[in-house]
Amino acid sequence: MSGATENEIGKIIVDSAVNLHKEIGPGLLENVYEVLLAHNLKFEGLRVKRQVPIPIKYDGVKFDEGYRADIIVNDRVLLELKSVESTSRVHKKQVLTYLGLTNIKLGFLLNFGASLMKDGITRLIK
Structure with missing residues (x-):
């Protein structure tokens, strides 16, 4: 699955x-x-x-x-x-910040605390 697109990977996730x-x-x-999802994704042939670590660059120093x-x-x-009752805007901002710092385009906020998982999935693009 190394050549899979972000959307193909996202569907598996x-x-x-x-x-x-x-x-x-x-x-x-x-x-x-985290442990169980990583296990499942590896089973699907993905690199997990x-x-x-996501470093911060400030004043020319990493x-x-x-x-x-x-x-x-x-x-x-x-x-x-x-794994919370409901996510907030700060959780979405956190993912968007991580995307910006890593130069990754696609992120998911997955809240396993939701009653239905479909209600706990937020797809974010930077």
């Missing part, structure tokens, strides 16, 4: 997230969903990196103490996972 949510339900910790992306898939799609 959404399908995997929905299936995972159906199987184990809402209410677990984010890191549980977890807890990827600082590695910036942020961490929960999951980056095939170096083309960024995932931020939540």
